[in-house]
Amino acid sequence: MKPLHPHIKNFGVLAGLSLGAFFLDGYHPGVEDAEIYLPGILKRLHPALFPYNSEFFQSHAHMTLFPDLIAGSVRALHLPVGIVVLGWQFLCIFLLLLACWRIARLCFDEEHAVWCGVALIASLLRMSAAGTSLYIMDEYLTPRSLSTPLALLAVTDAIQGNYARAGICLAVTCAVHPLMAVFAGTFVLFLVLVQRQELVSLREPEAVFVTAASAIAVPLFPRVTTAYREVLETRSYFFLTNWAWYEWLGLLAPFALLAWMAWLGKRKSLGATTLICQALIVFEAFFFVIALAISMPGRFDNFAELQPMRCLHLLYILMFLLGGGLLGKFVLQRRVWRWALLFVPLCGAMVLAQRATFPASDYMEWPWKASNNPWVQAFEWVRANTPEKAYFAMDPNAMQIPGEDEHGFRAIAQRSLLGDGVKDSGAVSMFPNLAEEWREQMRAQRGWKKFQLTDFQKLKTRYGVDWIVLEQPGVAGLACPYGNWRVRVCAISSEAN
Numbered sequence: 001m002k003p004l005h006p007h008i009k010n011f012g013v014l015a016g017l018s019l020g021a022f023f024l025d026g027y028h029p030g031v032e033d034a035e036i037y038l039p040g041i042l043k044r045l046h047p048a049l050f051p052y053n054s055e056f057f058q059s060h061a062h063m064t065l066f067p068d069l070i071a072g073s074v075r076a077l078h079l080p081v082g083i084v085v086l087g088w089q090f091l092c093i094f095l096l097l098l099a100c101w102r103i104a105r106l107c108f109d110e111e112h113a114v115w116c117g118v119a120l121i122a123s124l125l126r127m128s129a130a131g132t133s134l135y136i137m138d139e140y141l142t143p144r145s146l147s148t149p150l151a152l153l154a155v156t157d158a159i160q161g162n163y164a165r166a167g168i169c170l171a172v173t174c175a176v177h178p179l180m181a182v183f184a185g186t187f188v189l190f191l192v193l194v195q196r197q198e199l200v201s202l203r204e205p206e207a208v209f210v211t212a213a214s215a216i217a218v219p220l221f222p223r224v225t226t227a228y229r230e231v232l233e234t235r236s237y238f239f240l241t242n243w244a245w246y247e248w249l250g251l252l253a254p255f256a257l258l259a260w261m262a263w264l265g266k267r268k269s270l271g272a273t274t275l276i277c278q279a280l281i282v283f284e285a286f287f288f289v290i291a292l293a294i295s296m297p298g299r300f301d302n303f304a305e306l307q308p309m310r311c312l313h314l315l316y317i318l319m320f321l322l323g324g325g326l327l328g329k330f331v332l333q334r335r336v337w338r339w340a341l342l343f344v345p346l347c348g349a350m351v352l353a354q355r356a357t358f359p360a361s362d363y364m365e366w367p368w369k370a371s372n373n374p375w376v377q378a379f380e381w382v383r384a385n386t387p388e389k390a391y392f393a394m395d396p397n398a399m400q401i402p403g404e405d406e407h408g409f410r411a412i413a414q415r416s417l418l419g420d421g422v423k424d425s426g427a428v429s430m431f432p433n434l435a436e437e438w439r440e441q442m443r444a445q446r447g448w449k450k451f452q453l454t455d456f457q458k459l460k461t462r463y464g465v466d467w468i469v470l471e472q473p474g475v476a477g478l479a480c481p482y483g484n485w486r487v488r489v490c491a492i493s494s495e496a497n
Contacts, residue, residue, distance in 0.1 A: 006098070006101065010101070013115070014094060014097050014098055014101060014118075015094065017097055017118060017119060017122045018090060018093045018094040018097055018122070019090075020122060021093050021097070021122035021123070021125055022089070022090055022093055023364070024122075024123065024125070024347055024350055024351065025093075025125040025126055025137065025139050025350070025354070026139045026354045026358070026363050026364060027086070027089065027139055027140070027364045027365055027366070028139045028140055028358055028361065028365050028405075028407075029082065029085055029086070029089075029140045029141065029365060029367065029411075030140070030365070030376070030379075030407050030408050030411040030412040031139070031140055031358070031405065031406045031407050031408065031411075032138065032140065032406050032408070032423075033138065033140070033142055033423065033426070034140040034141070034142070034408055034411045035057075035399070035408025035409070035410055035411045035423040036056075036057045036060050036408075036423055036426065036427055037057070037060065037061075037066070037067070037141070037142050037143065038085070038140075038141075038408070038410075038411040039054070039057045039408075039410045039411060039414075040057050040058065040060060040061030040066075040067035041067045041070045041071050041074075041081065041085075042081065042414055043057075043058065043061065043067070044061075044067050044068060044071035045071050045074060045075070045081065046388075048388050048389075049388055049414055049415075050410065050414075050415075050416050051388075051389050051391075051416060052391045052416035052463075052464070053416055053417060053418065053419060054416070055434060055437075056419060056423075056424040056427045056428075056434065056438070057410065057427065059427055059430070059431040059434060060427060060430070063178055064143050064175065064176055064177060064178065065175045065176060066143040066146065066176050066177070069146075069176075070084065070085065070088060070141070073088070080367065082367025082368070083367055083368075085141050085367075086366075086367060088141050088145070088146075089140070089141045089145065092137070092141070092145040092146055092148075092149065093122075093125070093137060095146075095149035095150075096121070096137060096148055096149045096152070097118050097121065097122055098149070099149045099152035099153050099156065100117065100118050100121050100152065100317070100321050101114065101118050102152075102153070102156045103152060103155060103156055103159075103272075103276075103318070103321060104117040104118060104321060104322075104325050106156065106159055106160075106271050106272040107265070107270055107271040107272050107273045107276070107322060107325055108270060108271065108273075108325045108328075108329055109271075110328070110329055112328050112329070112332070112333060112334050113325045113326070113328040113329035114325065114328070115328065116324045116325060116327055116328025116329075116332055116339075117320075117321045117322065117323075117324035117325035117328065118321070118324070119324065119343065120320055120321070120323070120324030120327070121136065121317065121320060121321055121324065123343060123346050123347055123350060124136055124320055124346075124350070125137045125139075125350075126139075126350050126353055126354060127316065127320070129250070129310075129312040129313045129315070129316045130243075130247050130248075130250030130251045130309070130312050130316075131240075131243040131244070131247030131248075131250065131251070131309070132307070132309050132310055132312050132313060134310060134312075134313045136148075136313070136316065136317055136320075139354070143176050143177040143180075144177055144180055144313075146176050146177075147173045147176045147177035147180045147181065147184075148180070148313070148314075148317070150169050150170075150172055150173040150176065150184075151169070151170075151173050151180065151181070151183075151184035151187075151314060152314075152317070152318075153169045154166045154167075154169035154170045154173065154184055154188055155184075155187065155188060155191065155276075155318075157169060158188045158191050158192055158195075159191065159195070159272050159275065159276070163192070166188055170184055170185050170188065179306075179307070179310070180310070180313070180314075183287075183310060183311045183313070183314055184314060186283065186286065186287075186311070187279065187280070187283045187311075187314055190279045190282045190283050190286070191275065191276070191279040193279075193282075194275060194278050194279045194282065195275055195279075238294075238307060238429070239294065239295040240291050240292060240295040240309070241295045250312075251284075251288070251309065251312065254280070254284060254312075254315060254316075254319055255281060255284065255285075257319065257323070258277045258278075258280050258281050258284075258319060259277070259281065261273060261277045261319075261322055261323065261326065262274045262277035262278050262281070264326065265277060265322075270326075270329075273322055273325075276318055276322065277322065280315050280318060280319065283311060283314075283315065284311060284312070284315055286311075287308040287309060287311040288308075288309070290306070290308040291308040291309050294306070294308065327342070357405075358405045358406075359403075359405070360372075360373050360402075360403040360404075360405050361373045361376070361405045361407075373403070373404075373405060373407065374403070374484045374485060374486035374487050375398075375403070375404045375405070375407055375486065375487055376407050376412060377484055377487075378469060378482060378484065378486075378487040378488075378489055379407065379409055379412040379413040379469075380412060380413070381482045381489060382413040382415055382467070382469070382482075382489055383412065383413045383414050383415070385481070385482070386415060386467060388414075388415070389416075390415050390416070390466060390467050391415075391416045391417075391418070391463070391464050391465045391466055391467065392409065392413070392415050392416065392417050392418070392465065392467045392468065392469060393417070393418040393445065393456075393459055393463075393465045393467075393468050393469075394409060394417065394418075394420075394468060394469035394470070395445075395448045395449070395469075395471070396418075396419065396420045396421040396422075396441075396442060396445045396448060397420070397421050397422060398420070398422075398469070399420065399422040399423065400422060401471070403486065406422075408423065409469070415467075418441055418444075418445065418459070418463060418465055419437070419438050419441035419442060419445075421442055424438055425438065441463075444458075444459060444462060444463070445459075451475065452475055452476075452477075453475060453476065453477040453478060456468055456475070456478070456492045457492060457493070459492070460492045465492065466491060466492050467489065467490070467491055467492065468489075468490050468492060469487060469488070469489055469490075470487070470488045470489075470490060471486065471487060471488075472485065472486055472487065472488060473488075474488040474490065475490075478490040478491070478492070478493075479491050479493070
């Protein structure tokens with residue numbers, strides 16, 4: 001068995017690749033799903049924060065030890081939250097590449113093949129897994145940032161036959177991200193079955209159902225209500241029938257590519273390559289069938305929150321890792337100019353993709369540096385100049401406004417917010433019991449862009465909202481202590497008698 005403990009030199013190369021990947025991927029700690037996860041950490045550190053509507057992020061936080069882990073490290077290190085989260089982001093990238101290095105070592109003898117596979121993953125952190133809306137690693141810290149390397153470490157241990165250690169890794173993965181642990185555990189199961197050549201023994205239907213039940217441990221799913229159906233309509237990627245042709249290509253092409261790599265691995269005796277590829281084919285096929293069943297109109301909508309095609313996240317990482325190793329072994333070899341011919345354009349494309357996603361923000365949003373984004377400037381003013389119990393409302397689709405760059409209000413302003421239609425709907429899609437409350441708040445904010453003073457006063461009367469964030473030029477009759485060229489922050493006075 002090959003030694004999988006890196007030497008000091010290997011650690012140095014991994015650290016260098018991690019640093020390069022970090023800067024290539026960019027850093028935006030308060031965007032997209034950080035609106036769900038970062039408030040959970042902040043609430044652990046300061047329980048008085050978010051006295052209203054915290055259920056829209058606490059629903060996730062209560063299912064994982066992730067916010068407790070990050071909050072505990074903040075307390076232990078006595079450092080600002082922003083600095084600690086930044087450190088965790090880099091550490092997670094390093095752990096991801098370390099886990100990839102360990103797997104590549106089980107597949108390739110040549111160092112240049114191993115490092116090519118790892119370097120390809122480092123270059124593709126912004127690669128989206130077909131139609132799942134999941135990147136290999138986000139440019140902000142989430143539970144998936146930590147669960148991904150843990151899942152890969154479990155894969156390494158399973159290949160080596162160290163099932164006890166693989167089980168420990170899966171248990172920790174489950175504590176960090178229960179849903180992604182389902183996919184990791186299922187893949188490890190198929191990996192072991194393929195490795196022992198026992199997959200063909202599952203002839204009886206009962207055995208198939210046992211395998212499925214053991215692979216997908218889910219709670220009882222409630223009946224789909226009208227309110228929850230509205231939420232599902234905001235997450236069209238839950239259903240394969242809504243995927244675009246190129247997303248279907250990203251789903252189906254791996255079957256052919258993995259079959260070819262499995263054949264090549266067997267022909268060239270490439271360690272665990274064939275084993276991994278064969279297990280991945282079964283793994284994807286298993287969840288593909290489940291996804292097709294869920295996509296049948298009206299039949300299994302209540303299982304949509306499983307998002308079975310999230311299996312592609314793990315599959316893409318392993319597929320590109322092995323593909324990079326094959327490129328290094330047979331094509332790039334030790335020719336520097338060949339490496340440059342592949343990685344320079346690839347990294348350039350990733351930079352362009354990052355800038356296209358966050359065009360109005362700094363490439364690296366450092367926690368110690370003032371933002372140039374006017375929305376973030378307004379959110380930071382709110383954090384510094386309004387009471388912790390302040391309750392805000394803003395355009396429920398503000399995160400999708402050009403120039404806002406999907407920055408989360410709660411994550412940055414650290415204040416309560418009336419339900420939004422972008423990220424809160426994502427939380428509701430996973431926790432259907434929140435659907436009625438979310439729909440009620442969405443209806444109360446319908447027609448936001450035409451709201452006048454009386455409409456905001458109704459929000460205050462109904463929900464207690466006392467502050468709002470508006471696009472310029474704002475609304476007459478409101479006192480607005482802060483404004484910049486794009487955004488105003490205004491207080492709502494009591495409704496006139």
